[in-house]
Amino acid sequence: xxxxxxxxxxxxxxxxxxxxxxxKIKIHRLNAMKVVLGVLAGLTLLSFMTMDRGSVSLIKATxxxxxxxxxxxxxxxxxxxxxxxxxxxxxxxxxxxxxxxxIGVFFGFIFAVLSATNLLDxxxxxxxxSVMAFIRAVxxxxxxxxxxxxxxxxxxxxxxxxxxxxIAYLGKAYSDSIEALGTDxxxxxxxxxxxxWATVCQGVIPSIKPALxxxxxxxxxxxxxxxxxxxxxxxxxxxxxxxxxxxxxxFDFHEVGTIVYLILITAIILEIIAVQIRKxxxxxxxx
Amino acid sequence: MLEIKHLNKTYKAGRPxxxxxxxxxGKGQFVVILGPSGAGKTxxxxxxxxxxxxxxxxxxxxxxxxRVLNKQQLRQKRQRIGMIFQNYNLVERLTVIENVLHxxxxxxxxxxxxxxxxxxxxxxxxxxLLQEVDxxxxxxxxxxxxxxxxxxxxxxxxxxxxxxxxxxxxxxVASLDPASSVMVLDLLKKLTVEKGITCIxxxxxxxxxxxxxxxxxxxxxxxxxxxEPKSQVDKAMLQALYDKEx
Amino acid sequence: xxxxxxxLNYQDLQTQLRQKRHKQFWTLLVVGGSYLALxxxxxxxxxIGIWAIPKxxxxxxxxxxxxxxxxxxxxxxxxxxxATIGLAISSAFIAAIFAIGLVSFCAPVxxxxxxxxxxxxxxxxxxxxxxxxxxxxxxxxxxxxxxxxGFLALFLMSLGFLLRAFLEIMEDESSQIAEALQVTGAGGxxxxxxxxxxxxxxxxxxxxxxxxxxxxxxxxxxxxxxGTGIGFVFDSYFKSLRYDLAxxxxxxxxxxxxxLENISAQLRRVIA
Ligand SMILES: Nc1ncnc2c1ncn2[C@@H]1O[C@H](COP(=O)(O)OP(=O)(O)O)[C@@H](O)[C@H]1O
Ligand SMILES: [Mg+2]
Numbered sequence: 013x014x015x016x017x018x019x020x021x022x023x024x025x026x027x028x029x030x031x032x033x034x035x036k037i038k039i040h041r042l043n044a045m046k047v048v049l050g051v052l053a054g055l056t057l058l059s060f061m062t063m064d065r066g067s068v069s070l071i072k073a074t075x076x077x078x079x080x081x082x083x084x085x086x087x088x089x090x091x092x093x094x095x096x097x098x099x100x101x102x103x104x105x106x107x108x109x110x111x112x113x114x115i116g117v118f119f120g121f122i123f124a125v126l127s128a129t130n131l132l133d134x135x136x137x138x139x140x141x142s143v144m145a146f147i148r149a150v151x152x153x154x155x156x157x158x159x160x161x162x163x164x165x166x167x168x169x170x171x172x173x174x175x176x177x178x179i180a181y182l183g184k185a186y187s188d189s190i191e192a193l194g195t196d197x198x199x200x201x202x203x204x205x206x207x208x209w210a211t212v213c214q215g216v217i218p219s220i221k222p223a224l225x226x227x228x229x230x231x232x233x234x235x236x237x238x239x240x241x242x243x244x245x246x247x248x249x250x251x252x253x254x255x256x257x258x259x260x261x262x263f264d265f266h267e268v269g270t271i272v273y274l275i276l277i278t279a280i281i282l283e284i285i286a287v288q289i290r291k292x293x294x295x296x297x298x299x
Numbered sequence: 300m301l302e303i304k305h306l307n308k309t310y311k312a313g314r315p316x317x318x319x320x321x322x323x324x325g326k327g328q329f330v331v332i333l334g335p336s337g338a339g340k341t342x343x344x345x346x347x348x349x350x351x352x353x354x355x356x357x358x359x360x361x362x363x364x365x366r367v368l369n370k371q372q373l374r375q376k377r378q379r380i381g382m383i384f385q386n387y388n389l390v391e392r393l394t395v396i397e398n399v400l401h402x403x404x405x406x407x408x409x410x411x412x413x414x415x416x417x418x419x420x421x422x423x424x425x426x427x428l429l430q431e432v433d434x435x436x437x438x439x440x441x442x443x444x445x446x447x448x449x450x451x452x453x454x455x456x457x458x459x460x461x462x463x464x465x466x467x468x469x470x471x472v473a474s475l476d477p478a479s480s481v482m483v484l485d486l487l488k489k490l491t492v493e494k495g496i497t498c499i500x501x502x503x504x505x506x507x508x509x510x511x512x513x514x515x516x517x518x519x520x521x522x523x524x525x526x527e528p529k530s531q532v533d534k535a536m537l538q539a540l541y542d543k544e545x
Numbered sequence: 546x547x548x549x550x551x552x553l554n555y556q557d558l559q560t561q562l563r564q565k566r567h568k569q570f571w572t573l574l575v576v577g578g579s580y581l582a583l584x585x586x587x588x589x590x591x592x593i594g595i596w597a598i599p600k601x602x603x604x605x606x607x608x609x610x611x612x613x614x615x616x617x618x619x620x621x622x623x624x625x626x627x628a629t630i631g632l633a634i635s636s637a638f639i640a641a642i643f644a645i646g647l648v649s650f651c652a653p654v655x656x657x658x659x660x661x662x663x664x665x666x667x668x669x670x671x672x673x674x675x676x677x678x679x680x681x682x683x684x685x686x687x688x689x690x691x692x693x694x695g696f697l698a699l700f701l702m703s704l705g706f707l708l709r710a711f712l713e714i715m716e717d718e719s720s721q722i723a724e725a726l727q728v729t730g731a732g733g734x735x736x737x738x739x740x741x742x743x744x745x746x747x748x749x750x751x752x753x754x755x756x757x758x759x760x761x762x763x764x765x766x767x768x769x770x771x772g773t774g775i776g777f778v779f780d781s782y783f784k785s786l787r788y789d790l791a792x793x794x795x796x797x798x799x800x801x802x803x804x805l806e807n808i809s810a811q812l813r814r815v816i817a
Pocket of ligand 2: 340341470
């Protein structure tokens with residue numbers, strides 16, 4: 013890092029006014045990181061000062077919150093009927109996340125190829141990149157709401173919204189992996205006259221297979237969380253919707269506890285699978 | 300000044316790494332430990348300041364056996380034993396002078412240590428030491444911006460900041476180019492002559508060892524094979540040390 | 546002799562290629578089959594889905610276009626947007642402070658770090674995998690409809706994510722620096738503050754920046770659920786069919802997210 017002149021101005025400011033013998037020796041340096049942290053701290057303070065805290069008493073709210081947490085986690089409702097209904101919803105949500113991950117992987121890869129600068133001219137990659145950046149910038153829930161206008165609230169809108177975001181996310185992740193390959197390795201294919209999609213299938217896919225698999229499973233984890241969220245916020249069904257109903261309408265925190273446990277267990281299993289798969293490929297995925 | 304008696308060490312799974320080591324080292328000596336790779340040089344050096352706990356024996360330094368000290372006492376003693384590393388082990392994100400001042404952390408109380416509060420005299424001393432290792436003007440650079448030779452000299456300044464009686468050096472020049480290596484070893488040699496600090500240096504270059512050492516310790520398969528003043532060491536002994544057969 | 550060897554290799558190659566093709570065929574079949582099965586089970590209609598995309602986008606570009614009246618409401622939207630950005634930053638920052646505190650006990654220089662690490666890992670997994678929806682609803686119930694609720698939901702989520710990320714960074718960071726300070730006679734806490742934390746901090750900051758980006762997106766969801774911030778603004782316009790206003794709100798979100806993405810990419814380059 014370059015030493016900027018402003019860094020050292022502090023040294024002499026105080027010294028000229030005091031005794032020259034007691035010159036203060038500077039040992040720290042202002043660097044970009046400290047500035048960033050300082051700015052973030054300032055913004056946090058500012059946000060706290062302007063935050064609308066409502067009129068609830070913090071102590072009362074916190075203690076009530078803890079009591080509800082206790083209902084949730086220590087006294088979840090267990091009944092066969094409830095569990096049967098919930099497990100169906102859970103399967104629906106899980107299926108939704110797997111289905112949208114499939115779609116995301118397939119189209120995401122196509123977008124990744126179209127936006128990899130070591131495969132295509134920058135003119136084309138820029139378009140694919142911009143489209144993906146646009147899609148990623150809109151939160152998944154908003155996409156689901158938009159699609160719900162055309163196909164109505166329900167599974168179709170949920171699949172489309174989740175898929176669209178997955179495509180953009182995986183497209184970026186994959187294309188980063190493709191670009192990490194560099195140009196040299198693909199040049200031999202070009203030199204021997206191999207066509208574009210043949211290069212992709214024979215040269216690119218085998219080389220980035222570990223990254224492809226790791227990213228896909230990471231996305232599966234994210235999709236599960238998102239599927240729960242849109243189920244609740246867009247009324248798209250599944251266990252998320254059940255969670256929303258029992259917490260926003262029934263205020264039954266014992267039941268919420270059961271639902272949260274089910275989601276938690278599923279999410280942790282997915283996470284363990286993803287971690288194991290990443291571990292298996294760990295030395296090949298490191299760039 | 301440093302006496303190692305009947306020192307033994309066996310890692311969890313494996314052959315003994317140190318077998319009945321007996322060595323005596325005098326004040327202000329430049330001691331070079333030689334030996335093929337895997338002989339146990341690193342293990343011996345790190346056993347001295349208890350970075351590795353040995354199995355049995357004695358390490359006597361300033362009338363105390365370092366092996367039996369409690370945590371507090373050990374930390375006190377460690378302040379008197381500097382160490383420099385092959386990979387420098389500096390806090391790269393901090394400035395040169397902060398790294399030098401780290402040599403004082405052992406003497407600080409908890410709060411001063413945690414927040415890096417150093418006195419004016421300490422800072423002045425750090426500046427002086429940086430001059431001594433020929434790094435004046437670099438105080439406020441980040442360590443990550445230095446070359447390998449410069450980093451190692453910061454490492455030496457940090458060790459000196461501890462006011463050590465001994466400096467332990469594990470392959471201090473293994474990652475350096477020849478010119479920087481000579482500079483670093485010259486510096487260490489000067490410390491032994493001018494300040495009477497004992498330097499114990501692991502090296503794998505025999506020619507450098509012969510240039511600088513006062514005393515040479517040869518280790519092979521965990522046992523001391525040579526332990527002589529340099530004048531007593533000849534080619535045949537060194538050849539036997541590195542010979543795979545015997 | 547040589548030709549015989551070549552012949553063998555050639556045959557080997559043939560079988561290998563055939564096996565590979567078989568494997569590819571079956572993989573495709575399984576993936577394709579499960580895709581269709583899942584679509585059928587979930588009642589997802591592929592034809593409706595495919596048609597919905599162009600329809601939705603054309604609907605989007607017709608209805609989400611702002612007109613003159615829209616601009617009058619813009620200051621209102623912007624102020625909510627700013628508040629939401631503030632929430633995203635403050636929740637990530639405060640979560641980072643807590644995460645650093647907890648992770649500090651998991652540095653190898655600290656006593657009993659293995660036991661503590663297991664506990665912290667558990668907390669992280671717990672916080673992260675409990676759905677944001679659950680946190681939001683639970684907090685809404687007691688803290689009511691205000692920014693604090695959004696802040697706390699984002700905070701709990703960020704804490705889970707940052708804990709895991711920081712733990713991994715701590716693990717990867719070699720113990721060399723700790724060793725170097727150990728030989729000066731320094732104790733665990735001092736080594737942590739002077740050696741370990743300064744070394745890992747740049748990576749931590751990079752994660753904080755990522756968390757802020759992510760929180761902006763999540764804030765929309767939390768907002769819809771808890772009726773706060775920009776999410777609430779969008780939701781109420783959308784539901785009251787004021788699509789021009791909903792459109793401008795989305796546009797604002799897009800601009801902020803993309804801007805943040807680019808700013809943090811730049812900052813990461815400077816910090817690293
Ligand atoms: N942490 C360890 N665990 C197990 N065995 C070790 C460890 N460190 C070193 N050894 C073994 O101890 C012996 C001596 O190693 P070392 O002291 O590093 O040798 P040198 O520094 O002379 O190359 C070697 O056989 C090495 O394999
Ligand atoms: Mg060694």
